[in-house]
Structures are given as structure tokens and as C-alpha cells.
Amino acid sequence: MSRRRLNVNPLDYSRKLWMRCAMGFTFFFLYFPIVALIIFSFNDSKRNITWRGFTLKYYEKAFNNNQLHEAFANSLLIAGISTLTATVLGAMLGLALYRFRFPMQGPYEGIVHLPIVIPEICLAVAMVAFFATVEVPLGLVTITVSHIAFSIPFVAVVVRARMAGFNRALEEASADLGASQWQTFWNITFPYMKPGIVAGALLAFTLSLDDFVITFFTSGPGSTTFPIKIYSMVRFSVTPEVNAASTVLIVITLALTTLALWVQSKSQRNESNA
Amino acid sequence: MENWRNNKIAFFILSMPPTAWLMIFFTLPLAIMWVYSFADRGPQGQIELAINFDNYIRAVEWIHLGIIWKSIWTAAIATAITFAIGFPLAMGIAFAPPQWKNPLLLMVILPFWTNLLIRTYAWIAVLRTRGFLNFGLEWVHDKINAFFALFGLTDVLGQFEALELLYSHNAVVIGLVYVYLPFLVLPIYATLEKLDKSYLEASLDLGAGHWRTLFSITFPLALPGIISGCLLAFILSMGTFLTPDLLGGTDSEMIGNLIARQFTSSRDWPFGSALSFLLLYFTFIVLWVRATMSDRNSGPVK
Numbered sequence: 001m002s003r004r005r006l007n008v009n010p011l012d013y014s015r016k017l018w019m020r021c022a023m024g025f026t027f028f029f030l031y032f033p034i035v036a037l038i039i040f041s042f043n044d045s046k047r048n049i050t051w052r053g054f055t056l057k058y059y060e061k062a063f064n065n066n067q068l069h070e071a072f073a074n075s076l077l078i079a080g081i082s083t084l085t086a087t088v089l090g091a092m093l094g095l096a097l098y099r100f101r102f103p104m105q106g107p108y109e110g111i112v113h114l115p116i117v118i119p120e121i122c123l124a125v126a127m128v129a130f131f132a133t134v135e136v137p138l139g140l141v142t143i144t145v146s147h148i149a150f151s152i153p154f155v156a157v158v159v160r161a162r163m164a165g166f167n168r169a170l171e172e173a174s175a176d177l178g179a180s181q182w183q184t185f186w187n188i189t190f191p192y193m194k195p196g197i198v199a200g201a202l203l204a205f206t207l208s209l210d211d212f213v214i215t216f217f218t219s220g221p222g223s224t225t226f227p228i229k230i231y232s233m234v235r236f237s238v239t240p241e242v243n244a245a246s247t248v249l250i251v252i253t254l255a256l257t258t259l260a261l262w263v264q265s266k267s268q269r270n271e272s273n274a
Numbered sequence: 275m276e277n278w279r280n281n282k283i284a285f286f287i288l289s290m291p292p293t294a295w296l297m298i299f300f301t302l303p304l305a306i307m308w309v310y311s312f313a314d315r316g317p318q319g320q321i322e323l324a325i326n327f328d329n330y331i332r333a334v335e336w337i338h339l340g341i342i343w344k345s346i347w348t349a350a351i352a353t354a355i356t357f358a359i360g361f362p363l364a365m366g367i368a369f370a371p372p373q374w375k376n377p378l379l380l381m382v383i384l385p386f387w388t389n390l391l392i393r394t395y396a397w398i399a400v401l402r403t404r405g406f407l408n409f410g411l412e413w414v415h416d417k418i419n420a421f422f423a424l425f426g427l428t429d430v431l432g433q434f435e436a437l438e439l440l441y442s443h444n445a446v447v448i449g450l451v452y453v454y455l456p457f458l459v460l461p462i463y464a465t466l467e468k469l470d471k472s473y474l475e476a477s478l479d480l481g482a483g484h485w486r487t488l489f490s491i492t493f494p495l496a497l498p499g500i501i502s503g504c505l506l507a508f509i510l511s512m513g514t515f516l517t518p519d520l521l522g523g524t525d526s527e528m529i530g531n532l533i534a535r536q537f538t539s540s541r542d543w544p545f546g547s548a549l550s551f552l553l554l555y556f557t558f559i560v561l562w563v564r565a566t567m568s569d570r571n572s573g574p575v576k
Contacts, residue, residue: 011369011471011474011475011478012369012371013365013366013369019366022362022363023362023363023367023378026360026455027381029359029452030382030385030452031385032400033393033397033452034385034388034393034396036399036400036406037396040399048399088291089292089295090292092287092288092289092292093288093289093292093293095288096285096288096289098275099284099288100275100277100278100281100289101275101276101278102278111296111301112293112296115296115300117557117561118513118557119509119513119514119530119553119554119557120513120515121513121515121533121550122304122307122513122533122557123303124534125307125533125534125536125547125550126303126304126306126307126550127299127303129303129306129307129310129537129543129547130302130303130306130307133306145299146299148295148299149296149299149300152292152296153296156292181281206387210389210390212389212390213515213516217534217537227389227391230391230395231391234391234395234398234520242395246389246392246395249389250392253388253389254384254387254388257387
């Protein structure tokens with residue numbers, strides 16, 4: 001037995017060949033389909049079965065596709081309004097849950113966090129039944145309202161997690177020094193909440209931009225969103241244009257999520273320095 | 275935490291708007307659907323309010339029970355495969371050198387950030403008859419044939435026949451494993467990470483092999499995370515709609531698709547509502563089991 005082997009911790013499974021093979025296989029499984037999809041968006045072949053050379057023409061085609069433009073504009077509009085509303089409401093909810101003890105708190109928390117856990121299809125058809133009952137025609141409004149409803153608890157969870165590290169003594173000190181409740185909130189609590197709010201907003205934005213199932217059921221004529229448009233293209237045929245449109249959405253989502261993580265880690269670093 | 279009575283105004287200002295929104299646009303829709311689940315379907319698909327359990331009874335008729343059973347079965351198989359793939363991954367990450375842990379975790383979560391629809395769609399190009407998987411298999415097949423041809427044996431394996439994978443039950447299982455893998459890996463990783471490694475070292479020191487240590491020490495200690503991750507993957511697979519819709523064939527319909535069909539082509543909202551509530555009750559039961567298990571098990575693992 002060589003010296004080097006003796007030094008290896010027997011629990012260091014990640015050094016074992018079989019473990020490396022298993023992990024390699026799993027990561028291949030996780031990444032191959034997406035990477036292949038992205039690569040084949042540059043494929044110069046309409047049927048897109050084998051590689052026929054590099055081209056950007058399907059990106060050009062996707063960028064010049066008016067229906068895709070319209071769908072993308074709808075998606076941005078919905079995600080924008082939904083994010084704004086859900087962030088305000090979700091931050092309020094997160095702060096209330098962090099701060100107050102009140103009767104029926106357990107059941108209340110269970111209900112407000114329900115949108116995170118229930119199957120999407122159940123929520124989707126419930127919204128359809130609801131809008132039919134109150135006789136609101138399906139369209140951009142119904143999609144936005146539904147997106148806000150399922151985004152609120154996600155924002156609340158993020159904001160509440162952020163507030164868990166807050167030092168309440170700061171608020172007390174501010175009150176002792178004569179600040180009003182509003183002044184204390186605006187000058188002490190809110191600045192601390194901000195990274196949580198930004199992260200929550202970015203999460204709400206990606207959730208809305210990415211949502212398919214709920215949007216699919218609550219959309220009406222003329223309110224096609226980007227994922228819905230991709231879905232109908234997928235149903236119709238599998239061309240590099242679909243891959244190009246998908247790649248654009250992947251890049252946007254990844255960029256936003258990276259930004260959210262960066263905001264969170266930056267705020268954590270600032271605190272540990274302070 | 276502050277008692278709400280001490281600061282009623284702030285409490286109401288903070289909690290009322292989000293509560294109102296969720297009550298009107300979340301709880302109320304569910305309540306309406308609950309009422310519909312006891313209603314009758316009129317001849318043109320309209321809803322005739324009533325109080326009867328016909329829709330729930332219909333749900334357990336043979337034809338529908340078959341789909342429900344298939345959903346449970348598919349979700350169970352998908353969970354089992356996810357576990358078989360996910361556990362070694364979670365273990366590999368938990369026992370990796372510290373500087374590797376976060377990058378590896380990030381690599382598990384990264385695909386999960388891409389759109390569900392796109393992740394599912396990506397599998398069409400892999401699984402179809404002229405897809406990447408069949409190309410790969412054909413390549414291996416030809417190489418083996420070529421290898422035996424060196425010894426004068428021609429066509430040992432015969433002509434390559436492409437597997438018909440897409441639009442089948444297998445494709446649905448693969449899609450589910452792919453989509454819900456991170457949900458299973460993360461809870462298992464979390465418990466393995468917290469696990470006191472000296473138990474494993476003791477087991478190895480006392481002469482148990484790696485397999486024995488795995489089954490007698492690691493599994494029992496990581497059980498809360500394993501149960502939590504598996505139940506999560508199971509419940510998510512159970513409620514899926516998109517995966518069977520895109521990758522499945524005519525016979526791979528699951529309960530989510532059955533619900534969707536009642537609200538689209540079949541226009542039988544009361545029956546769809548009843549099915550939807552059955553799925554919800556099932557979800558709640560599983561989540562409740564998961565919560566009680568994690569409460570009971572949170573003690574010993576440190």
C-alpha cells in the first residue's frame with residue numbers, strides 16, 4: 001500500500017473512482033439535455049436531427065418573429081406588474097410573520113404558505129373556476145392576478161428569512177431616541193430588509209416569467225406569454241427556432257437568479273464585515 | 275416576537291393587504307372549486323349546484339381508478355429511481371472536500387433554475403426515435419459489430435433497431451426523475467452534512483466494511499432526510515401535468531392530465547374539481563406525514 005493511500009481519509013468517498021463515476025454520470029444526465037438544446041439552437045438544419053453546421057439564422061428568425069415579440073412583451077408586462085405587487089404584499093406578510101405573535105398563527109401560516117406546496121394544476125383549475133364564477137374573461141389581468149397570488153408566499157419566505165438575523169434592539173434604540181414608528185421602520189428596519197426584498201422581487205420575477213401551467217389555464221385569446229408560445233411551437237414542430245427562443249429564456253432566467261444570489265451573498269458579506 | 279395586541283395598527287397595516295389578496299385570489303378559488311366538486315354537470319357542461327358525492331364516486335370507478343393508480347405507481351417508480359441516482363450524488367457532495375461542496379451544490383441546482391417547460395422539451399430531442407440516445411446506442415452497436423467483424427464474425431448483434439422511447443410511460447418516468455432530482459438531493463445532502471462523521475469512522479474502525487457502514491449507520495442516521503426528500507419527489511411527481519403532456523403517449527395520462535382534461539375538452543368541471551381535491555387531500559396527507567416524521571426525527575441527528 002502506498003503512502004498516499006494511507007493518508008486518504010476512508011470517509012473521503014469523493015476520491016473513490018466508483019463515486020466519481022456515479023457523480024459524473026448524474027451530472028451528465030443533468031446537463032446533457034439542456035446543453036444539447038442550446039447547441040442545437042445554432043444548428044443549420046430545419047429538421048434539427050443531426051448537426052449540419054453553425055448558423056445564427058434561427059436566432060434572427062426568432063428575433064423577427066412578431067408573435068414571439070408579442071408573447072415576450074406580454075410576459076414582461078405580467079412579470080413586471082406581478083413582481084411589483086407581490087413584492088410589496090409579500091414583504092408585508094414576511095415582516096408581519098417575523099414580528100408578531102397572534103392567535104391562530106399556526107393555521108394562518110399554513111394557509112398563506114399553501115400556494116408553495118399545492119400541485120400547480122390544482123391551483124390553475126381553481127383559478128379558472130374562480131374567474132368563470134366572478135365572470136372575468138381570461139386574459140392578461142387574470143394571469144397577473146394568479147401570478148401575484150402564488151408569488152406572495154415566496155417573497156414572504158425570503159423576506160422573513162432575511163429578518164431572522166435582524167437585531168430588534170436597534171428598533172428599540174430608535175424608539176427610545178424619540179423616532180416615530182414610521183421613522184423607525186423607514187430608517188432602521190427597511191434598510192435591513194432591502195436585500196431580502198430585492199432577492200424576493202427577483203424570485204417573483206423569474207417565477208412569473210417561467211410559469212407555464214397556471215398561465216396556460218388562466219390565459220385567454222391574445223394573452224399568449226413567452227412559455228405558452230414556446231409550448232405551442234413545441235407542439236407544432238421541433239425546429240432550431242424553438243431552441244433559440246428557449247435559449248434566450250434560459251439565459252434571462254439564469255442571469256436574474258445569479259443576480260439574486262449575488263445580492264444575497266453581498267449583503268451577508270457586508271454584515272460580517274460590519 | 276411581539277404580541278399583536280401591543281401594536282394593533284402596525285399589525286393590521288402589515289397583515290391585512292397580503293391576507294386579503296390571498297383570501298380573495300387563492301382561498302376563495304379553492305373554496306369555489308370545493309363547492310363545485312359536489313355539483314352536477316349539466317348537459318352542455320354547465321354547472322348545476324347540488325350536494326352529492328357522485329363526482330367522488332366516479333373518481334374511484336375502474337377507468338379513473340386505473341389512472342389514479344398509474345399516477346401513484348409512476349410517481350413511486352420515478353421516486354425510487356431518483357433516490358437511486360440522488361443518494362450517491364448527495365453522499366458524494368456531503369463527503370467532498372469543503373471547497374468543492376458549494377460549487378457541486380450549485381451544479382445540482384442550476385438546471386433547476388431553467389424553465390420547467392424547456393427542461394422537459396429538451397428530452398424530446400434526446401428520446402425520440404432519431405434522437406441523441408438512439409444515435410448513441412447505434413454507435414455502440416456498430417462498434418461492437420465492427421469489433422466482432424475483426425474476428426470474421428459478421429453481424430453478431432444484427433441490424434440496429436431504434437428504441438421507441440418518446441411518447442411512452444418510460445419517457446414520463448425519465449422526465450420526472452430529471453425534473454425533481456434536486457428536490458430529493460438537497461434534503462438528503464442537508465442531513466448527511468450534519469451527520470456526525472465519527473459514527474461512520476467508528477464503524478469502519480470496528481471492522482465493518484463500507485457497504486455495511488452504509489446500510490447499518492449512514493442510512494439509519496440519514497433517514498429523516500431520505501424520507502423528506504423521497505416524499506417531496508413523490509408528491510411533486512404525483513401532481514405533475516406537463517411531463518406526461520409533453521413526453522407521454524396516449525396511455526401515460528396521469529391524474530394532473532385527467533384534471534386538466536375535465537377543464538378543457540371534456541368540460542366536466544365538477545368532476546375535475548373533485549379529482550383536484552382528491553389530489554390536494556393526498557398531497558396534504560403526504561406533507562403531514564413528512565412534517566410529523568421530521569419533528570420526531572429532528573432530535574437524535576446532530
